[in-house]
Amino acid sequence: MDNTISRRKFVKSVGAGVGMLLMGGCNNSAKWFGANDKPNFIIIMADDLGYGDLGCYGNTKIRTPNIDAMAAGGMRLTDYHSNGAVCSPTRAALLTGRYQQRCGINGVVTAKNHRETGMPLSEVTFAEVLKQKDYATGLFGKWHVGYPAEFNPIKQGFDEFAGFVSGNVDYQSHVDQEGYADWWKGEKLADENGYTTDLITKYGERFIEKHRAEAFCLYLAHEAPHYPYQGPDDSPEREVGNAHAFKKRTDKKTAYKEMIEAMDAGIGKIVEKVKQMGIEKNTLIFFCSDNGPAGPGSSGGLRGKKGSLWEGGHRVPAIAYWPGRITAGSDSYETIMGMDLLPTMAAMAGAKIPKQAQPDGTDVSDVMLNNAKLEQRTLFWQHRDQKAVRHGKWKLVVQKNKTRLFDLASDLAEKNDLATTEKAVTAKMVKLLSQWHKEVWDGVEKRS
Numbered sequence: 001m002d003n004t005i006s007r008r009k010f011v012k013s014v015g016a017g018v019g020m021l022l023m024g025g026c027n028n029s030a031k032w033f034g035a036n037d038k039p040n041f042i043i044i045m046a047d048d049l050g051y052g053d054l055g056c057y058g059n060t061k062i063r064t065p066n067i068d069a070m071a072a073g074g075m076r077l078t079d080y081h082s083n084g085a086v087c088s089p090t091r092a093a094l095l096t097g098r099y100q101q102r103c104g105i106n107g108v109v110t111a112k113n114h115r116e117t118g119m120p121l122s123e124v125t126f127a128e129v130l131k132q133k134d135y136a137t138g139l140f141g142k143w144h145v146g147y148p149a150e151f152n153p154i155k156q157g158f159d160e161f162a163g164f165v166s167g168n169v170d171y172q173s174h175v176d177q178e179g180y181a182d183w184w185k186g187e188k189l190a191d192e193n194g195y196t197t198d199l200i201t202k203y204g205e206r207f208i209e210k211h212r213a214e215a216f217c218l219y220l221a222h223e224a225p226h227y228p229y230q231g232p233d234d235s236p237e238r239e240v241g242n243a244h245a246f247k248k249r250t251d252k253k254t255a256y257k258e259m260i261e262a263m264d265a266g267i268g269k270i271v272e273k274v275k276q277m278g279i280e281k282n283t284l285i286f287f288c289s290d291n292g293p294a295g296p297g298s299s300g301g302l303r304g305k306k307g308s309l310w311e312g313g314h315r316v317p318a319i320a321y322w323p324g325r326i327t328a329g330s331d332s333y334e335t336i337m338g339m340d341l342l343p344t345m346a347a348m349a350g351a352k353i354p355k356q357a358q359p360d361g362t363d364v365s366d367v368m369l370n371n372a373k374l375e376q377r378t379l380f381w382q383h384r385d386q387k388a389v390r391h392g393k394w395k396l397v398v399q400k401n402k403t404r405l406f407d408l409a410s411d412l413a414e415k416n417d418l419a420t421t422e423k424a425v426t427a428k429m430v431k432l433l434s435q436w437h438k439e440v441w442d443g444v445e446k447r448s
Contacts, residue, residue, distance in 0.1 A: 037282075038133055038135070038215040038349050038350070039215070039282055039283065039284055039322075039348055039349065040215060040216050040217070040218075040279060040282055040283040040284070041130075041216075041217045041218070041283075041284050041286070041345050041348075041349075042204075042208075042217075042218045042220065042270065042274070042283060042284070042285045042286070043094075043217075043218070043219045043220070043286050043288075043341065044220045044222065044267060044270070044285065044286070044287045044288075045091075045094070045141075045142075045219075045220070045221050045222060045287075045288055045289065045290055046222050046224060046225070046260075046263060046287070046288070046289045046290070047087065047142060047168075047221075047222055047223050047224060047225065047226040047289070047290055048087075048225055048226045048227075048289070048290070048291065048292075048293055048294045048297060048306055049224075049225060049260070049289035049290075049293065049297065049316065049317065050289070050292055050293025050297035050298045050299050050300065050305070050312070050316070050317075051292065051293075051298070051299050051300035051302055051311075051312065051315055051316055051317055052293075052297075052298030052299055052300025052301065052302075053225075053260060053293060053297050053298050053300075053317070054067055054068065054071075054260075054317050055067075055068045056068040056071035056072070056076060056317075056319070057076075057300055057317050058300055059298060059300075061257065062256075062257050062260050062261065063261055063264070064260065064261070064264040065264065065268070066264045066265065066267050066268030066271065067264050067267055067287060067319065069268075069271075070267075070271065070285065070287060070319050070321040071319045071321075072328065072329055073321055073323060073328045073329075074285075074319055074320050074321030074322060074323075074326045074327075074328065074330070075319065075320045075321075075326050075327065075330045075331065075332055075368060075371070076317075076318075076319055076330070076331050076332070077317075077318040077319065077320065077331075077332050077334075077336055078331055078332065078333050079315070079332075079333055079334060079335045079336065080288060080315070080316060080317070080318035080336045080337075081314045081315050081316065081335070081336070081337050081338070081379070081381075082288070082289065082290055082291045082292075082314045082316050082337075082338050083099065083100055083314075083337055083338045083339050083381070084100060084290075084291060084314070084381070084383065085291050085292065085306060085307050085308060085309055085313040085314050085381065085383040085386075086107065086108050086291055086306065086307055086383065087108060087142075087144050087167055087226075087290055087291065088100075088105050088107065088108045088109040088144050088145055088167075089105050089106065089107065089108075089383075090290040090291055090338055091105075091142075091143075091144055091145050091221075091290065092105035092119055092123075092145050093337075093338050093339040093361075094126075094290075094338040094339065094341060094342075095119075095123070095125040095126060095127075095145070095156070095342075096119075096123050096124060096125060096126075096339070096342065096357070096359070097126065097339050097340070097341070097342030097343050097353075097357075097359030097360065097361045098123075098339060098357070098359055098360050098361070099339065099360050099380070099440050101382065101440045101441055102360075102440060103119050103120065103123050103145075104119070104120060105119055105145055106382075107383070107384070108167060109144060109145060109146065109147070109167075110167065111147070111166045111167060111176045111177050111178040111180065112177075112178055114147065115147045115148070116147070116148060117146065117147070117151075118145060118146020118147065118148060118150070118151025119145040119146050119151060119156075121150075121151070121155055121156065122356075123156075123357070124353070124354055124356070124357035125156045125157045125158075125342075126157075126217070126341065126342040126345055126346070127139070127153075127156060127157030127158045127217060127219070128156065128157030129157075129342065129345070129346050129351050129352075129353055129354075129357075130157075130215075130217050130345065130346070130349055130351055131157050132351050132352065133215065133349050133350060133351045134214070134215065135214075135215045135216055135217050135349070136159055136207075136210075136211040136214055136215070136216040136217070137157055137158045137159050137160070137216070137217045137218075137219075138158060138159060138160040138161070138203075138204075138207045138211075138216070138217075138218050138219070139153045139158045139160070139161050139163065139219045139221065140160075140161070140162050140163050140199075140200050140203035140204055140207070140218075140219075140220055140221070141163040141164075141196075141200040141219075141220055141221035141222055141223065142163060142164060142167075142168075142221040142222070142223055143161075143163060143164070143165040143221070144165065144166065144167055146165065147165050147166070149187045149188075151165075152165070152184070152186070152187045154186050154187055158219070160186075160203075160207065161184065161185070161186055162183075162184065162185050162186075162199070162203050163183070163184060163199075163200065163203075163221065164176070164182040164183055164184065164196075164223075165182060165184060166178075166180075166182050167226075168223060168226045168227060168228065169182050169183070169196060169223065170228060170230070170236050170237055170238040171195050171196045171197065171223065171228065171230040171234070171259075172195060172196075172230065172234065172235065172236040172237075173236035173237075173238055173239055173240075174191055174196065175236075175238040175239060175240055175243065176238075176243070177238075177243050178243055179238065179239075179240060179241050179242050179243040180240070181240050195232045195262070196223045196224075197222060197223065197224050197232070197259070197262045197263050197266055198232065198262070198266065200220055200221075200222055200223075200266065201220075201266030201267075201269050201270065204218060204220045204266075204270050204273075205269060205270065205273045208270070208273045208274060208277060208279075209273065209277060212277040212278075212279055215349070217345070220270065222263050222266075224259040224260060224262065224263040225256050225259040225260050225263070225296075225297065226294070227294065228248065228249075229248075229249050229252045229255035229256055229259065229296070230249060230255060230259070231249075231254075231255050231258030231259060231262070232258065232262050234249060234255070237249075252295065252296045253296045255296075256296040256297065267287070270285075271285065271321075280323050281322075281323055281324045281325075283322065284320065284321070284322045284325070284326075284348070284368075285320075285321040285322065286318070286319070286320050286321075286341065287317075287318065287319045287321070288316060288317065288318040288319075288338065289316035289317055289318075290316075290338075291306050291307075291313060291314060291316065292304065292305045292306045292307075292308070292312045292313040292314060292315070292316060293305050293306060293312075294306050299311075299312030300312075301412075301413060302315055302412065302413065302414075303413055303414045303415070304414075307383065308383075308386070309381050309382075309383055309386040309387070309388040309397055309399070310397070310414055311395075311408075311412065311413075311414060313383075314381060318336070320368045322368070322369075325368075325369055326368055326369060327371065330371055332367050332368075332371055334364070334367050334373060334374045335374070335377075335379065335390065336364050336367065336374075337361060337379060338361075339359060339360055339361035340361035340362055340363070340364045341361070342359055342361060343359045343361050343362055343363045344361075344363050344364050344365050344368070346363075347363040347365050348365055362374070362377070376391065376392050377391075378390070378391045378432050378436075379391075380433065380436045380440075382437075382441075385399070385400065386398065386399045387399075387433055387437070389429050389432050389433045389436070390408075391429065391432065393407055393408050393409035394406070394407065394408070394425055394429060395408050395414070396419075396426065396429035396430065396433065397414075398430075398433065403419055403426065403430065404417040404419055405417065405418045405419040405422055405425060405426045405429065406418065407422075
């Protein structure tokens with residue numbers, strides 16, 4: 001697939017389980033800013049949104065005009081991946097630019113079993129890196145890397161926080177899946193009325209207006225379309241002390257559609273607020289999902305969903321939007337990970353990353369701004385007893401003691417196992433995975 005392929009053809013090829021990836025090239029650190037220029041960053045993350053859940057990725061049943069407009073006005077990343085196949089690991093990697101295993105966040109930080117744990121404060125987040133350059137920082141929405149106040153976002157570089165710290169809350173009552181109230185303002189529980197998606201948007205708009213005259217980094221971590229499946233007009237399903245107080249909605253697919261469309265409407269308001277404040281040409285808006293879809297969602301022809309290390313579990317939609325800087329209507333086929341965002345923002349802001357926090361991710365700013373190619377690198381995933389490694393077009397998946405090899409350039413749907421016919425490649429990939437496991441995992445598993 002070359003860079004001139006139409007979006008329609010690309011969507012059709014993914015739906016058929018076939019695609020091609022561009023590999024190789026260079027990774028030049030682009031320098032576009034003067035010494036005093038610092039762009040604003042708005043990171044918007046959906047929760048459990050699948051590769052096939054947006055109009056700009058081929059969906060015809062869910063209306064997402066605002067996200068689609070960002071894709072039309074910016075760059076669609078067709079080979080973007082979450083670091084994890086579930087929520088917490090992906091967020092830890094996004095925040096730190098490092099493999100989540102280094103942070104001790106190997107799996108979901110659950111409301112039932114991990115209420116006293118969190119990501120170590122010694123980990124350096126992108127908010128802390130940007131604070132060096134006097135950025136105002138805010139997080140509104142889902143945290144999910146630590147429950148106690150000692151692990152609150154306020155302790156990790158965010159000036160402002162309003163949202164929830166669990167994996168999900170009732171969209172109306174803001175009660176978590178164990179029956180605990182979970183809506184915070186800073187370090188204190190402080191509930192307020194409103195549909196979670198709308199509250200996240202409201203806080204985002206206020207933050208942009210408040211900090212329009214200074215450099216800022218805004219992280220909007222949406223709950224949608226994660227369960228419980230509730231549209232904006234639905235009643236609560238949970239109350240404090242009872243996580244199953246009221247009847248759940250049965251038409252999940254319709255609710256799922258309503259939830260994504262409500263999120264899309266909110267994202268439209270965020271983009272409009274940036275325009276109203278006159279800062280559109282100095283603001284990078286980056287949209288992505290934290291992992292593949294759950295039951296009602298679509299992987300867009302990819303194999304697997306949330307919780308799996310097939311492509312559908314971690315290849316997710318992503319859009320980079322920056323009028324005047326990023327070419328409108330462009331596509332990138334480079335392999336990019338969530339952990340690449342921290343070094344990318346640091347490079348754009350001219351911020352130094354502390355030596356003890358050196359990221360595993362890489363600066364992909366040249367990809368976004370110049371549609372450049374990246375040097376080949378080896379990337380890894382792990383979820384429970386599943387492991388995967390990617391190098392160029394090759395992907396190795398180890399699952400239930402079975403090792404499979406796929407050529408993603410001709411088999412994006414991961415249907416044809418080549419492990420027995422490409423023995424040399426398989427052996428190389430197994431060795432790479434073993435080396436990574438030894439480097440990153442030894443001594444970490446016990447902390448999960």
